[in-house]
Amino acid sequence: MAKAYSGRDYALAQLIFLVLLRVSIGWHLLYEGVVKIINPDWSAFGYLMDSKGLFAGLFQSMATHQGILQVVDFMNMWGLFLIGLGLMAGLFTRFSVICGIILLSFYFLSHPPLAGIQYIIPQEGSYLLVNKTLIEILALFVLLVFPTGQAAGIDRFLRKNKN
Amino acid sequence: MERNINGNKDLTQPKNMNRRDVIKGLATLPFIGAFAGAWVRKNSVEKQLKNKMLEVVNLTSEPVDLAPAVLGSKPLRLGIVGYGIRGRQLLRATGHAEPKWIDDSKAAAVENPLNTSYDDFMNQEGLDVVISGVCDIFDIYAGDAAHAGSNVSKEGTGGKMDAAPRRYRTYKEMMASPDIDAVIIATPDHWHATMAIEAARNGKHVYLEKPMTWTVPETYELVKAVRENKIVFQLGHQGRQTESYIKAKEVVHKNILGKITLVEVCTNRNDPNGAWVYPIHPEAGHQNIDWQQFLGPAPYHDFSLERFFRWRCWWDYSTGLNGDLLTHEYDCINQIMGIGIPDSVVASGGIYFFKDGRTVPDVQNVVMEFPGRDLTFLYSASLASDRQRGKVIMGHDAHMELSDRLIINADPQSTAYKEKIQNGTIDPQIPIYTFTPGKEGVDGAVSATEQYFASRGLLYTYRQGKRVDTTFLHMREWVNCIRAGIQPSCNIDRGFEEAITAHMATIALREGRKVYWDREKQEIVVS
Incomplete structure (x- = not known):
């Protein structure tokens, strides 16, 4: 992203938003992580079992293998926590954004809002193909192509130190 | 500050580390502070709410513990009479299954990883018992029982088998045998008491499937035989081991529900199997069924495979919905509230869906009165609708829904919680207490998602890995009590209450009259 870093310039309002x-x-994402970390009973089991669509079988098999489920639980809890913290602090921002996109894509693929699909977990809105997870993924793509970690974030110091 | 070609300040280009850079580098950290602050506040609000709820409902949070196993000097020698659907389950509870069952359950686990019956069985604690004798009047079942009894090492087909238990041709021979210490009786209802009395008179301990008896007179006789011979008697209401029922008892005892005046319990099934239309074994016939022995105390009828395999559909052998299903519901409430025998019972029903020649109703309602406790007990059953209505204990201050879970909601008009409802501590729409087995600890607030999953059987107890079957626990309690020389939870006194209550309902139903219990004389009186 060196090119974007050196060549991009934002107006103040652009940068702020x-x-x-x-x-x-x-x-x-940080709060989603924290909630899971502090709940000793939390597991992705139910969510994975409720998967629908093309990849449902894959996600369900993750849930039913104890070992894999434990890894999935751990990655979810600490993945969300660290990505959230990274985005907020502007620390390893680009890496955090990419990880966020990957993690959220799993959520989207396991629960695609397709026509005629009902989930056990109640949804708080009405969605067809596009839902808030997809929008959050796209927003992260925007952040990938319009980086801000070095303009306002700890990454600024890291860049500095490299120099 | 540099300006770029658009004339804007270049906000992304640090040149040298100065104060401005530091500010920009740390610009978003206050948000993390705000996050932490908001989170701490949210936690403290929730904690306060939880503490306030604990003032309302404060139950022991420890899971119900298993009593330690009592070890005997030598294995207990068991005999089993009746190896049908239930007999198989009971023998598995003692750690004995047919090799074919092992094969099938292993395959089922491969097909569906959520099916844990194979692992559960293999990990089941051993009871230090041996199957010394089996008795079934259908040759194939008797052979199956012997096969299961000899499968000590829990092997699949072709595995190592121990010596086969002896097959007894009649229950009397088994009860008289010196090679048997205790018997499991899982025959049709019309044989329950006769066999249990015979066992008791021979000094054998008894695990008897419910209902305890088929007729009223034999109920008294069985009680006498059990007491006089000092045997350890367990009636097969495995609900006694359900963790949520044990919690529910504490809830009632602590008066969290206020004055309880109505209990509603139900049966809802909607498939042939649930309506007792069981499959008929393809190889069964005159040649391998001892029909005379099957009939026993029942009225004469020509040989009938339908009656042999689907005996629950006829009063000739069955106790209908009252003996088969009301008893489970009744024993659950008797366990929680200690209601004993009702003062009066009315009942009505009919054969409205399964018009297949059966004589017992498939839809039925029973109302029992306990005026001494200001309580009505309502039982409503249908074998032709799967709409679940659950068990509800209704008090003036709160009501409790019971299943393997437990949910308590305050009543909006409660007197005891009036102040707390007014000041918002209690919201009658939100449970003041929920209990889910296997979950560590207990709390007032359970998320909607958790509720959804639990109500659909996707319980996270799965995560704890080890699920324990209540039938196993019930059998284990009986075996422990035999070794310790004490009576188990569903002993002959609870059995007497169960049997008399079920008989009152059946008499009320069949005679279309109100039936009373004379406490002085300990007799059923028909109006």
């Missing part, structure tokens, strides 16, 4: 977008997504 890009950073706010980054911080908000970070806040959301």
Whole structure:
């Protein structure tokens, strides 16, 4: 992203809203992580079992293998926590954004809002093909192509140190 | 500050580390502080709420513990009479299954990893018992029972088998045998008491499937035989081991529900199997069924495979919905509330769906009165609708829904919780207490998602890995009690209450009259 870093320039308003977008997504993922970490009974089991669509079998088989489920649980809890923290602080921002996209894509693929599909977990809105997870993924793509970690974030110091 | 070609300040280009850079580098950290602050506040609000709820419902949070196993000096020698659907389950509870069952359950686990019956069985604690004798009047079942009894090492087909238990041709021979210490009776209802009395008189301990008896007179006789011969008697209501029922008892004892005036329990099934239309064994016939012995105390009838395999459909052998299903519901409430025998019972019903020649109703309602406790007990059953209505204990201050889980909601008009409802501590729409077995600890607030999963059987107890079958626990309690010389939870006194209550309901139903219990004389009186 060296090119974007050196060549991109933002107006103040552009920077403010890009950073706010980054911080908000970070806040959301961080809290999702924290909630799972502090709940000793939390497991992705139910969510995975409720998978539908093309990859449902894959996600369900993750749930039913104890060892894999434990890894999935761990990756979810700490993945969300660290990605959230990274986005908020602007630390390893680009890496955090990419990890966020990957993690959220798993959620989207396991619960695609296809016509005629009902989930056990109640959904709080009405969705057809596009849902908030997809929008959050796309927002992260925006943050990938409009990076802000070095403009407002700890990454600024890292760049500095490299120099 | 540099400006780029658009004339904007270049906000992304740090040149040298200065104060401005530091501010920009740390610009978003206050958000993390705000996050931490918000989270701490949220936690403290939730903790306060939880503490307030604990003032309302404060139950022991420890899971119900298994009593330690009592070890005998030598294995207990068991005999089993009746190796049908239930007999197989009971023998598995003692750790004995046919090799074919092992094969099938192993295959089922491969096909569906959620099916854990194979692992559960293999990991089941051993009871230090041997199957010394089997008795079934259908040759194929008798052979199956012997096969299961000799499968000590829990092997599949072709595995190592121990010596086969002796097959007894009649239950009397088994009860008289010096090679048997205790018997499991899982025959049709019309044989229950006759066999249990015979066993008791021969000094054998008895695990008897429910209902305890088929007729009223034999109920008294069985009680006498059990007491006089000092045997350890367990009636087969495995619900006694259900963790949520044990919690529910504490809830009632602590008066969390207020004055309880109505209990509603139900049966809802909607398939032939649930309506006792069981499959007929393809190889069964005159040649391998001892029909005379099957009939026993029942009225004469020509040989009938239908009656042999689907005996629950006829009063000639069955106790209908009252003996088969009401008893489970009744014993659950008797366990929780200690209601004993009702003062009066009315009942009505009919054969409304399964018009297949059966004589017992498939839809039925029973109302029992306990005026001494200001309580009505309502039982409503249908074998032709799967709409689950659950068990509900209704008190003035709260009501409790019971299944393998337990949910308590405050009543909006409660007197005891009036203040707490007004100041918002209690919301009658949200449970004040929920209990889910296997979950560590207990709390007031359970997320909607958890509720959804639990109500659909996707319980996270799965994660704890080890599920324990209540039938196994019930059998284990009986074996432990035999070794310790004490009576188990569903002993002859609870059995007497169960049997008399079920008989009152059946008499009320069949005679279309109100039936009373004379406490002084300990007799059923028909109006």
